[in-house]
Amino acid sequence: MFLWSLLSCFICIHDVKADAIKIISVMEGDAVTLDTDFTNIQRKDAITWKFGESHIAEVNKHSLYTYADERFRDRLKMHPTGSLTIKNIRFTDSGYYTASIGRSRRTSQEIFRVIVDAPLPVPEIISNSSQCSSSSSVSRCVLLCSVVNVSHVTLSWYKGNSLLSSISVSDLSISLSLPLEVEYQEKNTYSCVINNPISNQTKHLNTMQLCQPCSSSVQCCSFTEAVFRLVVSALVIMAAVAVLVDHFRSIKVEQKMRKQPGNGQSPSGPQ
Structure with missing residues (x-):
């Protein structure tokens, strides 16, 4: 009897069917439904859900839903098909969820990896x-x-x-x-x-x-500084022109005074 029980347990463990992991991404605060592919579900079939190693939901032959994990209180909904809905999902709900359906000595499993993303910031x-x-x-x-x-x-x-x-x-x-x-x-x-x-x-x-130009570039100046330099340069040029004009004007006046009689020079010839 002992050997038969041990053999039965060995068969049970190695008869677990785990399909490829389904990856689901969801935005924080939304609801997500983990849909199973279980078919031909009978009333006598027991379907359980785990989050990591914690038992969180179950539908048994009496169609009773049980929620044992306080983290999911009032946020889980178990469907007769075996699917599980998580409402108002949180970032801490990210992880692996396992759905198991037991039929006699055969257990089938489906594994989901849920990734809960927070709203993205603007770069x-x-x-x-x-x-x-x-x-x-x-x-x-x-x-x-x-x-x-x-x-x-x-x-x-x-x-x-x-x-x-x-x-x-x-x-x-x-x-x-x-x-x-x-x-x-x-x-x-x-x-x-x-x-x-x-x-x-x-x-x-x-x-x-x-993107501002580099200080070593020819275009090194800002618009304000460029205008300031332009104004200063114009004032310097205007001052230089004024000095030159005044200088030439003084020369002309001096030349004119030299040519006029009675400017203090003695006339030439005998007295």
């Missing part, structure tokens, strides 16, 4: 002026697109509709930054995009606002 683009450089007459600068406290996302730079570069993060909640070098006054359209499987956020780039 921030800043100018990294310390990386600004000048090559010939073309000024270039480095811009940085950043997002903070994100997970399961991809951060990308686009030029029009063409992907230039990207960086991704999987499980950890971290900060991401992605640089981009552009030319000053470049007229191409750039955008920084953050996305996950269910949503995205885009920040468009205005190079004229963020």
Whole structure:
């Protein structure tokens, strides 16, 4: 008898059928339904759900639903088909869910991996002026697109509709930054995009606002400083012209006075 029980247990364990894991992404606060593929369900069949190792829901031969985990209180709905709905899903609900249906000594399982994503932030683009450089007459600068406290996302730079570069993060909640070098006054359209499987956020780039020319460039001055220098230069030129005009005017007056009689010079000839 003991050997038969041991053999039965061995058969039971090795007769568990686990299909491929189904990955589901959902936005925090939404509802998600984990649909099983169980068919020909009978009233005598027992269907149970686990979150990790915790038993969270069950439908048995008496069609009674039980919810044992306090984390999911009033947020679970068990369906006769064996599917499970989670309402107002939270970030802490991310993880592995296992649905099991027991029929005599045979147990079938379906495994779901639920990824709960928080609403995506809008990327921030800043100018990294310390990386600004000048090559010939073309000024270039480095811009940085950043997002903070994100997970399961991809951060990308686009030029029009063409992907230039990207960086991704999987499980950890971290900060991401992605640089981009552009030319000053470049007229191409750039955008920084953050996305996950269910949503995205885009920040468009205005190079004229963020990318300033390098100090060593010929175009080193701001508009205000350029106007100031132009005004000063004009005043200097005007002052120089005025001095020259006054100088030539004085010469002409002196020459004219020398030519007039009675200017104090003695007339030539005998007395």
